[in-house]
Amino acid sequence: MWKERLSALDKRRKRILQAGGQDRIEKQHKSGKLTARERIEMLFDPGTFVEVDNFIESRIDDFGLDKKRVPGDGVVTGYGEIGGKTVFVSSEDFTVIGGSLGEYHSMKIARIQDMAYDMKAPIIMINDSGGARIEEGIDSLSGYANIFLRNTKASGVIPQIAVIVGPCSGGACYSPAICDYIFMVEDIGKMFITGPQVVKTVVNETCTVEELGGAAVHATKSGVTHFTYKDEETCFAGIRKLLSYLPSSYLEKPKMIKDKEDTSAKKSLLYNLNNLVRRNKIEPYDHCEDLTDIVPDNSRKAYDVLDVIDRICDKDSFMEVQKDFAKNIVVGHARIGGQSVGIVANQPMVLAGSLDCDSSDKAARFIRTCDCYNIPLVVLVDVPAFMPGTAQEHKGIIRHGAKMLYAFSEATVPKISVIMRKAYGGAYIAMNSKNMGADVVYAWPGAEIAVMGAEGAVNIAFKRTISEAENKEETREQLVQEYKEKFMNPYVAASRGFVTEVIKPSETRRRLMAAMKMLKNKQVAEIPKKHGNIPL
Template sequence: MTSGDPTAPPPARPAPDVEPASDVRGRVARLRAIRELAERGQDEKATAAQRAKGKLTARERIALLLDEGSFHEVEPLRRHRATGFGLEDKRPYTDGVVTGWGTVHGATVFVYAHDFRIFGGALGEAHAEKIHRIMDRAIAAGAPLVSLNDGAGARIQEGVTALAGYGGIFTRNARASGVIPQISVMLGPCAGGAAYSPALTDFVFMVRETSQMFITGPDVVRTVTGEQVTHNGLGGADVHAERSGVAHFAYDDEPTCLDEVRYLLSLLPQNNRDTAPAAPSEDPADRRCEALLDLVPADGSRPYDMRRVIDEIVDEGEFLEVHEGWATNVIVALARLGGQVVGIVANQPQALAGVLDIDASDKAARFVQLCDAFNIPLVTLVDVPGFLPGVDQEHNGIIRHGAKLLYAYCNATVPRISLVLRKAYGGAYIVMDSRSVGADLSYAWPTNEIAVMGAEGAADVIFRRRIRAADDPEAMRRQMVKEYKAELMHPYYAAERGLLDDVIDPVDTRRVLIESLRMLRTKHADLAARKHGNPPH
């Protein structure tokens, strides 16, 4: 008989997971049994294997992320429709991804979580459609989206439809960028094209030992280049948090990681039309910061830890540093001043003397853009000797990368306050949100030195002939350095010429910043109409 023969028996279908029933009570009981099966998972061995790796299940992760009892799941009964290639008898509920919404600290958050127990979390057509729908709902509702990633990439058995599913995710990531906060939490492997979705989001969290991200895995690398590398050595949490800059945060275990995601969400607005949630603070707005007098040496060549300055200024000394392990010569962090969330960009004299280089410029530029997109005021703490000199920096495009930071600040319309603590030399001074690129208020401590370059270098250029002709060149050089400092680098030179709004006592820093932020809270800026800018890359 042929398949078109009307007398041929219908093809056999797999037995239902739960027997059907005819009456209402029976059908309700069947529904409950199906939902329990969907929530529990159909393979106890897979659950045991997940736990053996030290990993939680998708629903356990969601329970840690969201407020207790707040999760509303959607499409828990979804199944794939693919047949053949061994899938016809494997049609588990959820199709390997749990989607829905709940609350974090009472605010709505949308979430999807790959279930590695089902097809290794691989993405197929139904799986992708569930993610597309929850992303669309997050954008429409104007609420953050958190993805809990633990998947093996595209589902090979479904071919090109799986690849198309990724395209739909990437498109939505791009459309949501700057509209709602997007957070990717890496809790397992993420390889190939799947790694591009996290790269398109605002923040990437990783867990050491259990999560990896790479475009081509160790086997491909070994085949193509002959290099031997482990999964963690190629794309582990510390690699991306300290070397590539792909990950913003890295933690030792899943509960700590998810708790930090909750903390981050408490500092972010729901969307680009909202403001970050304020929080009452018992830290007095007019608290004097006496410790600052000893934390920052007057000698510009002596290093200090800028984190201690931030700790002294912000509410309760609490801040969330972003990209802590990457490009450590600049610090970017979220904190509160007077209960209001602010973004802090600061040079770090402990690392490379706080110079700007390629990675530091990229790191700061993206953070400035993030804060501007989500209405978070910017406070810039300046102690910068310039851009890092060197052949590698020039050949790898320090001009292009430094311009990214300049572009980001010039475009930012949120309230912007800059404070020069000590050095502010050359183009790096301009780039670090100086008055000339649009800072609303510019302050400095009386230890500031704002100039084209350091006094020693300036004297060597300006007085080169006089120094060479002197009977004692070194004595003449010291004299010229002293004169240059006295005439052009004294703490009030920039203020006298209207390039600073005030020179302030360091102990008043917290009060001045909070009062300035209050004044700027209603700031409004009109921009020229355009489709979008063309930033340097």
């Protein structure tokens, strides 16, 4: 009797693994895509994945669905370990009715969301679906609503990562949009609310699927995605890397991960050279010696802030977020002395590092994500202004800029700023200034902290003096120089307490490490309230 029952179980398990059948699996591979199970195998630590609800199947018989019924109902759900950390997953299976979402398909996803929420563990939602299963009608729409509700409930509680490795259209797009991060693979990943045919019919606009919702569009124009990869293998490797910077939930802090080279170098000096690494001596893994060569003292000359980030962070630890969107600001995860940090930096190579609508949105969302998961913020400041002009004003720079102000003000994690060069006007305030709640503000000796640049200030303040001078240009240049010497230096701000300390560029990494060590037990007692009127 047992032999028959065990044999029957093996047959059922084999049927589950066959998914939509060998023909559809081969078709999936020919289209350049992995199957749902292959993706899970690539993502999780070997031998750790445990599937749940694998026998569930649709109960609908209408429209011939009884002949298409497959155990699992087009989605694989379960849990396992990634880098030793428990993680939950749902992976849609396009080989089963096009991965379409029906009553039980959505119920499986909702259940795994509930498990992740209850266990306070991250969840990864892999999207490869033709959308709502029309044959199941309102049950499909109800299923999406159940998923969205759980996405929202878990927001800021556990890390939620969406992966777009196939079509994701209509209502299905909103689940990834609520997640913390969206990964997308070029060529195979597609996201749009309405397809090209509907767009053509409704607004008489002709476009391809790629032009409407391809990976490049969402990486560069819409800003919907956070990471874009050329293939699934590198995409899943990126997800594994991202998880190493995040805690399992809001209840934890990210783990310290020491770079092997840094650790060995440090031990070598500590034990073999009798503690020669002391205060005011550069540590062996400090990369800041050439920062004065990277950052020109002329505030009008551009440089790549990524070179600065590379010097202050642990070797090869920076993982840029939304790197192809709103390039005038750089955000991403990194480590400094093994500590997970969030980097926010102006990029002088693009729009001189000024803040506009898109960069404000990009920064605000990243800041709030770091705050949710107890990740300290390190802000590198070199900003001339909020971007002027009618285009930005009409697009709503006021409300978009307010998001950034709100995000920094609300964040209770350790917040450290380094003013490298320009810090002018309202943009100075928005970039984590002392009065906006920064715990520590460092400034380099060449930092310029003022309402505006010297030229603009002189043109306004000394307009009459210049107009009455015999040599107007010479007078203007002299006044500009005097203004810079008297007002545009970090010591004025330091004397008022707006700058904690003026430091040498070469000291930056060590000062950041010391500040983070001091701030590691920071606690802020907030008045209990709802989330507040967040600027839209």
